[in-house]
Amino acid sequence: MTDQITIYGSPVSPYVRKVLAILDMKNVPFRCVPVVPFTAGEDFVKISPMRRIPVLQQGDFTLPDSTAIAHYLEETCPEPAIYPGDAQGRARVRWFEEYADDHLGRNILFNLFFQRVVRPRVLKEEPDQALIDEALDVNLPAALDYLEREVPEGGFIAGDASVADIMIGALFRNANWAGWQIDAARWPNMAAYLTRVADIPSLAKMNALGEALMGTNPREHQTIVDSQLAAA
Ligand SMILES: N[C@@H](CCC(=O)N[C@@H](CS)C(=O)NCC(=O)O)C(=O)O
Structure with missing residues (x-):
């Protein structure tokens, strides 16, 4: 069995919501840890050398950058396609x-x-x-x-x-x-x-998630993300 995917990054970021929407469209189970790059601990640089979000983690495999992640997801979970066939x-x-x-x-x-x-x-x-x-x-x-x-x-x-x-x-x-x-x-x-x-239903879902975090205490973000994703 392949390891579950974790996405590090706050859904307030459009690059993070892009990746979450793709996972949702492709019906891939995932967890999201809403890291804010400006306040992330020193360890974050180990998985994101430019201290940017999002970062994907799957077992020992880590991958920063929403475009690199989108390509990885398209190759590993091709349906439905997010890049055209021609x-x-x-x-x-x-x-x-x-x-x-x-x-x-x-x-x-x-x-x-x-x-x-x-x-x-x-x-x-x-x-x-x-x-x-x-x-x-x-x-x-x-x-x-x-x-x-x-x-x-x-x-x-x-x-x-x-x-x-x-x-x-x-x-x-x-x-x-x-x-x-x-x-x-x-x-x-x-x-x-x-x-x-x-x-687009998956993007609408992730935009609502980002909006739910705006103006709330970052200490509550993990709980909000978990409960919104479980309900979605
Ligand atoms: N090209 C990158 C851009 C990622 C990016 O710039 N993320 C912003 C958050 S919206 C970030 O982490 N900024 C922190 C920084 O640049 O210090 C991608 O597609 O993932």
């Missing part, structure tokens, strides 16, 4: 997964969510307003203009819901938690798409 569709999904992980992640997470939520609430520091303004006024509008053209009307990035849609949907939920809402008159296609991805 080369161009698969390439497109990999590109948008990377675009979301890197560019959208930098703007939505570091420039917006980290500044507006993590710095004041967790680190008790002043946010950097210049970073917030750059994200809201320049980088996110440009990214939304690009995505508005690229996302097929009424559909997903490439065929069925894929890992790219899950990553994009999870990230924009963090933007909502930081007080951002899409201007549906300016980006109607993206507004409809973000509703569509938020309705």
Whole structure:
């Protein structure tokens, strides 16, 4: 029998929710230990050299990075597929997964969510307003203009819901938690798409889990995660 999978990382992180949603979609049993990278103990670096979440552990095997984990899960539990079967569709999904992980992640997470939520609430520091303004006024509008053209009307990035849609949907939920809402008159296609991805059942479940943790005491997070996952 293969060992059970444990995911280290707080579901407030979109990268963690991406991995949890994939496990849920693929019906793989797992446990989640809601580690917060900024307050994790010194030992965490042994399984995550960049002190980032998520990290997968299965027996002696550990693997950081949501994209590496997504590939591992796709190979070990192929059904349902989260990467398309054709080369161009698969390439497109990999590109948008990377675009979301890197560019959208930098703007939505570091420039917006980290500044507006993590710095004041967790680190008790002043946010950097210049970073917030750059994200809201320049980088996110440009990214939304690009995505508005690229996302097929009424559909997903490439065929069925894929890992790219899950990553994009999870990230924009963090933007909502930081007080951002899409201007549906300016980006109607993206507004409809973000509703569509938020309705992917496994992502909806993990977004609700992340939301349940927001504003609660980190000491209660393991109990909240265990009870929400057991009920889901
Ligand atoms: N490319 C990585 C990004 C992971 C990432 O940046 N996670 C954030 C949490 S949302 C983190 O751990 N940040 C802590 C840090 O960078 O110090 C992935 O896909 O897993």
